[in-house]
Amino acid sequence: xxxxxxxxxxRWIEGGQKDSLEQKIDTGAEIRDGAVPPSSREKLxxxxxxxPENRKKMENMEIRSFNRLYQVLCVLVCVIFxxxxxxxxxxxxxxxxxxxxxxxxxxxRYIENGVAETGAVNLVAGMILDYRAFDTLxxxxxxxxxxTCVFVLMxxxxxxxxxxxxxxIMYDMSNDVILHQVVxxxxxxxxxxxxxxxxxxxxxxxxxxxxxxxxxxGLMLYSLAFGEEKxxxxxxxxxxxxxxxxxxxxxxLSKSYSFFTGANHLENIIPKGIAGNILSGGLILPLNICVGxxxxxxxxxxxxxxxxxxx
Amino acid sequence: xxxxxxxxxxxxxxxxxxxxxxxxxxxxxFGEWLAVFSIAxxxxxxxxxxxxxxxxxxxxxxxxxxxxxxxxxxxxxxxxEGLAATVFDxxxxxxFLGGRSRRKEDIPEEKTKYYFVMINLIQAALLALVYTxxxxxxxxxxxxxxxxxxxxxxxxxxxxxTLATIRYLIFNLLGSGLFLIGIxxxxxxxxxxxxxxxxxxxxxxxxxxxxxxxLLVTVSLILIGxxxxxxxxxxxxxxxxxxxxxxxxxxxxxxxxxxxxxxxLGIKVIFRVIGFDVVASTHILNVLFIFGxxxxxxxxxxxxRENNINRMIAFSSAAQIGYIFVGIGTGTMAGMVAAIFQIFxxxxxxxxxxxxxxxxxxxxxxxxxxSYLQGSAHRNRLxxxxxxxxxMSMVGIPLFGGFAAKVAFATAAVGDSKRMIPTILVLAIxxxxxxxxxxxxxxxxxxxxxxxxxxxxxxxxxxxxxFAVTGFAAVNILLGVCPGxxxxxxxKGLSMFG
Numbered sequence: 001x002x003x004x005x006x007x008x009x010x011r012w013i014e015g016g017q018k019d020s021l022e023q024k025i026d027t028g029a030e031i032r033d034g035a036v037p038p039s040s041r042e043k044l045x046x047x048x049x050x051x052p053e054n055r056k057k058m059e060n061m062e063i064r065s066f067n068r069l070y071q072v073l074c075v076l077v078c079v080i081f082x083x084x085x086x087x088x089x090x091x092x093x094x095x096x097x098x099x100x101x102x103x104x105x106x107x108x109r110y111i112e113n114g115v116a117e118t119g120a121v122n123l124v125a126g127m128i129l130d131y132r133a134f135d136t137l138x139x140x141x142x143x144x145x146x147x148t149c150v151f152v153l154m155x156x157x158x159x160x161x162x163x164x165x166x167x168x169i170m171y172d173m174s175n176d177v178i179l180h181q182v183v184x185x186x187x188x189x190x191x192x193x194x195x196x197x198x199x200x201x202x203x204x205x206x207x208x209x210x211x212x213x214x215x216x217x218g219l220m221l222y223s224l225a226f227g228e229e230k231x232x233x234x235x236x237x238x239x240x241x242x243x244x245x246x247x248x249x250x251x252x253l254s255k256s257y258s259f260f261t262g263a264n265h266l267e268n269i270i271p272k273g274i275a276g277n278i279l280s281g282g283l284i285l286p287l288n289i290c291v292g293x294x295x296x297x298x299x300x301x302x303x304x305x306x307x308x309x310x311x
Numbered sequence: 312x313x314x315x316x317x318x319x320x321x322x323x324x325x326x327x328x329x330x331x332x333x334x335x336x337x338x339x340x341f342g343e344w345l346a347v348f349s350i351a352x353x354x355x356x357x358x359x360x361x362x363x364x365x366x367x368x369x370x371x372x373x374x375x376x377x378x379x380x381x382x383x384x385x386x387x388x389x390x391x392e393g394l395a396a397t398v399f400d401x402x403x404x405x406x407f408l409g410g411r412s413r414r415k416e417d418i419p420e421e422k423t424k425y426y427f428v429m430i431n432l433i434q435a436a437l438l439a440l441v442y443t444x445x446x447x448x449x450x451x452x453x454x455x456x457x458x459x460x461x462x463x464x465x466x467x468x469x470x471x472x473t474l475a476t477i478r479y480l481i482f483n484l485l486g487s488g489l490f491l492i493g494i495x496x497x498x499x500x501x502x503x504x505x506x507x508x509x510x511x512x513x514x515x516x517x518x519x520x521x522x523x524x525x526l527l528v529t530v531s532l533i534l535i536g537x538x539x540x541x542x543x544x545x546x547x548x549x550x551x552x553x554x555x556x557x558x559x560x561x562x563x564x565x566x567x568x569x570x571x572x573x574x575x576l577g578i579k580v581i582f583r584v585i586g587f588d589v590v591a592s593t594h595i596l597n598v599l600f601i602f603g604x605x606x607x608x609x610x611x612x613x614x615x616r617e618n619n620i621n622r623m624i625a626f627s628s629a630a631q632i633g634y635i636f637v638g639i640g641t642g643t644m645a646g647m648v649a650a651i652f653q654i655f656x657x658x659x660x661x662x663x664x665x666x667x668x669x670x671x672x673x674x675x676x677x678x679x680x681x682s683y684l685q686g687s688a689h690r691n692r693l694x695x696x697x698x699x700x701x702x703m704s705m706v707g708i709p710l711f712g713g714f715a716a717k718v719a720f721a722t723a724a725v726g727d728s729k730r731m732i733p734t735i736l737v738l739a740i741x742x743x744x745x746x747x748x749x750x751x752x753x754x755x756x757x758x759x760x761x762x763x764x765x766x767x768x769x770x771x772x773x774x775x776x777x778f779a780v781t782g783f784a785a786v787n788i789l790l791g792v793c794p795g796x797x798x799x800x801x802x803k804g805l806s807m808f809g
Contacts (some may be wrong), residue, residue, distance in 0.1 A: 085492070088528045092499050101512065101522075102502035106381045117378070134375040134384035138439070138451035141328055145432050145455050148335065149462040152425050153473075241336050248332040256325050262377035263321070264313065 119272030120202035120281040128207075129284045133255050136287075140294055144248055147298045154305040176225075183225040190218035194296070201288040202281040208288040212295025219300040228308065235300065244297045247290040254283055316363040317371050320388050320396070320442045323353035324435050331431035334424060342427035346407065350434060354400035357438075361393030365800075370807045372444060380444075381505050387444035391651070391804025394797075395441045395575055401786070402567050402658050403434055409666035409779030410560030413673070417467040417558035426466055432459040433564060440572045446494045446584065447504045449576055453490065453540075457483045460569050463561040464553060475552035482539060482549045486573075489536030496529045497584075506583040517589055530585055531595050537577040538599060541570040543636055544606030547629035551617075554625035559669040562621065563662030566628045571654045574635055578647065581639070582808035591642040600640025600730065604737045606633030611744035619679045620668050623748060624661070627705060630741060631657045634720065637737070641723055641730055644805065649719035651801045656704070656712040656790055663783035664701040670694035670776065671756060681752065686760025695756055697780040702749035704787050707742050712787045715794035717742070 093100040110127055118126035128136045198211030223231040261268045273280030330349045334342035364370060370389030372380065407430060418426055436456035443449045460483075465476040498504060500522040501512035516522050539546045554562045581590045590596060610629030617623040631653070638650025674690040675683045688695025704711035717738055724734035790797060 084528065088496065088525050091522065091524045092496070093522075100502070101500055102498060104502045106503065109382055130376070131378050131383050132447075135445075135448055135451050137325075137328070138448065138455065141331070141432065141435070142451065142454045142458065144332065144335075145429075145458040145462070148425055148428050148432075149458055149465075152422055152429075152462050152466050155422065157419055157421055245332055245336050249329065252325060252329040252332065256329075258377070259321060259325070259375045260318065262383075263318065263374045268377065 115275050118281060118284065119275050120284050121276055122202050122204055122207070125202045125207050125281070125284055125288065129287045130282070133287075134259070136291070137251060137255055140248060140251060140291055143294055143298045144244070147244075147301050150302055150305050156308075179225045183221055187218055187222050190221070191215060194218060194292075198288055198292040199278065199285070202284045203276065203278070208291025209295055211288070212292035213299060215292065215296035216299025216303075219296065220303045223300075223304065228304075240297050240301060243293050247293040247297075251287060251290045251294075254286065258283060313371070314363070316359050317373055317388065319356040319360050320386055320392070320438070321373055321375065323356045323396075324386075324438050324442065327353065327431045327435040327438070331428050331435065334427045334431060337424065339420070339423040339427065342424045346427045346430045346434075347404070349431060350400055350404040350407065353434065353438065354397060354404060357393055357396035357400050360388045361390065361397055361800075364388060364390045364393055364807075365803075381503060381508055384448055385444045385505065386439075386442040386448075387506075388442060389804055389807040390800055391808065392441050394800050394804060395651075395655075396438055398655050398658055399437050399441065399568055399572070400434070401782075402662055403430075403437070403564060405779040405782050406560050406563035406567060406662040406666070408775035409662070409783075410558060410563060410669070411775045412773075413559040413669050419468065422466055425462065429459045429462040429466070430560075430564075433463065433569070437568055437572045440576050443576075443579075444506050444583075445504055446497070446506065446509070446580075449579075450487075450491060450494060453487055453573070453576070456569060456572065457487060457540075460565055463564060464557045467556070467558045467561070469556065471552060471556045475549065475556055478549045479553045482542075482546055486536045486538075486540035486546075489532045489539065491536075493529050493532035493536060496525055496532070500525050500529070506579070509584050510586055513585055513589060526589075527593055527595075530590060530593055531598075533580055534577055534590075534595055534599065537573045537580075538602070538636065541573040541577075541635075542629060542632050543599070544602045544609055544629065544633060547606065547610065547632070550629050551613075551622040551625040554628060554665070555619060555622040559665055562625075563665045566625070566665065567658045567662040570628075570632060571658050574632075574639075574650075574654060578639065578651065579808070581647075582805065587644075587647075587809065596640045596642045598640075599636045600642075603633045603636030603638075603640055604733060606630060606636065607737050607741045608744075611741050611748070615744060615748045617748075618681060620672065620681065620684060620752065621665070621679055623752070624664050624668060627745070627748070628657075628661060630745070631661070631705075634716070637734060638720055638723065641727060641734070643723060643727060644802075645719075645723035645726070647805060648798060648801050649716065649723045651805075652719050652794065652798060653716040655797065656716045656787070659783055659786045659790070660701050660704045660712060663697055663780060663787065664705070666776070666783075667694040667697035667701065667780060671698060681755050684752075684756055685758050686756070688756040689759070693777060693780060697784055698756065699753050700784045700787060702753050704791065706745045706749050710788065710791050712790035712794075715791050719794070719798065 093102075097103075110123060110131065114123045114126045114131075115121060118130040120126040120130070194211045194215035196211075197206035197214060198208060201207030201211065219231070219235060222234075258268060258270070260266075268282075270282045272282045275281070279285070327349050330345050334345050337345065370387060370392075372385050372387045374380065375384040375386060377383070414423075414426065432455055436452045436459060439452035440449060440456065443452065457480075461476050461480055464479060465472050494504070497509060500516065501509045503509045503512060513526065516526055542550050550566075554566050557565065581587060607630045610626050610631075610633060614623045614626035614630070617626060635650045635653050635657070638646045638653060640646070670691055671684055671687040671694050672679050674694070675687045678684070688698070700711065704713035707713045707717045721735060721738060724731045
């Protein structure tokens, strides 16, 4: 075929005829299940040998000039974006001012009637778990979505489990006396503290998200010190599934009840209790427990999925 | 006492969230049934909402809990919400069914149940984005939508999908971040998250003159964030890999629904949060208009150069998203109606193309290059027919949905002296370009094969595919033959927005 401007066009009209280099450059040729892919390094070497010297030089120059342009543009775009945002901030109302737009009837009712209407002394807990519980239901489902995604990504199939688990840490912690002693002492304290934050969420600072994070960290520490086998006696995949499913289902169903009765103006039979007692705040305490369990499971689940590809 | 039907939006959202949690512990077989059941039931719910709001003639709000709206959460049902939810549910159901056989091959058995979890989560997120009346609720479900889309993508574990997921995640997080900055600035200058209250505050800002600069930045951040998430022109580079290598249902759902839901939320923001007149007076719509035009051309040109059928369809998505933003960018009511109509037409066309293309690829030995696809329409007639219908609609042949959408765009542009010429010119150019790559593919698949293809022996149930493809084709032709009622519904819904 004659080499001119239109040769690509004619080749295309002919249909499907490939560019001579396409096969070599396109590393994305799909890997079908089962086929063993050549390692990317091998492919790269094969590619480098196949490409003539001058072409390689040209490509290097192209890549270098592209990189330079890329860096310049990156900096430029970021500077523009940052200055626009900073300029905008300078126009915003002063933080904490009396007459700011966000000092309106919404915040007023939360602060003045919050305790009476939700039964929770901690106004934040009342806001996120009673006034705006639908958003928090969504947020818990975000956590659930995230952990399911990590399952999809990291969970090793039973056919792939080849690397022995002990080989992937440089220094095996499970024989360290100091760590053992410290963790033996600290683990119950950490867990108790987590439970305290969890149960106290409607009375003071804390709540499900904070308490769950503390408990999850405690589980991770235990697993680091004593190894997977001992932790699995306490917490395995089945526990994970049962706990997180029960917690989220309870959250969904109990809040559905409350949404339904609220919207249809029906009587809500859940008592609010006396504000300040541990058993008060209506659904807030059980919901805090649910959120805390989900958060603890999610945190520990992330750790162990990245660590060994399963819980 | 309110009517029982007003509970339906809430039922369908919470039901799919609950089923998502449930199917993470069920066996895959039950999970699949649960997903189909949930989508079918929610289609029925959405249809009821549509008819209910049509008969009452007004929208309704639904209090989520015991506290009225600015304090508690609220969702809202209207004609447009009901219509969008119905279309989204319908497309979700058929995309899910149509990709069933590929799903078995693409997804390892141990991970199959997570796919159904993701489907349920996506459904909840789509419906919540449609029904929400509160900006922050919108953001929460944008998060769920983004994460669940990543799950749908990377569950097919070949290297290319992991790369595509990373790219998709980066672009989407950029969009989410801009949206979040936008709504926090908006909260700072208005003090509300509920759509109606923000709108009244914005009106007083516009008349009072204070905080006008932050308002402009806010509008731009929110709309640009959503445009990035839906893949408007300079940010469409995640599309080919994402749609090209994901398993069929995922590609169909991501291209047909997820990016459309973000645009739908954007339209809701334009009408119900900022106010149509305020947005039209800023220049942000011009920016969207220009990038939409550029997207149409660039997407089509990239599609022409593709040699892989899935990537070609993916690039054509970039062009179709461009149409939607051109419609929004005209800044007229007719343009908005055309944009929403295009959302629906594209939502029923693109999944059909992906599903039929994957079947054509299956009967051509799993090769996606055009040279292998020669004659594949004879090896699977229904897939060939469906692909042809989709291609005709994309090109804009009369009697197919795409034609009605293009006519709507052209009529919307006619009134506007500045935007008429570029719009009509680009519509004409893109029709030619679409013809080149789509009809070329149609001719290719109907050309008799030189060598007999080696069709993959396929076991299992063929009915889901047949059901899905005929459903999509029927709706497409219906939209093309009588677009009038749907356009009327959209117009009615938009007037309820205002």
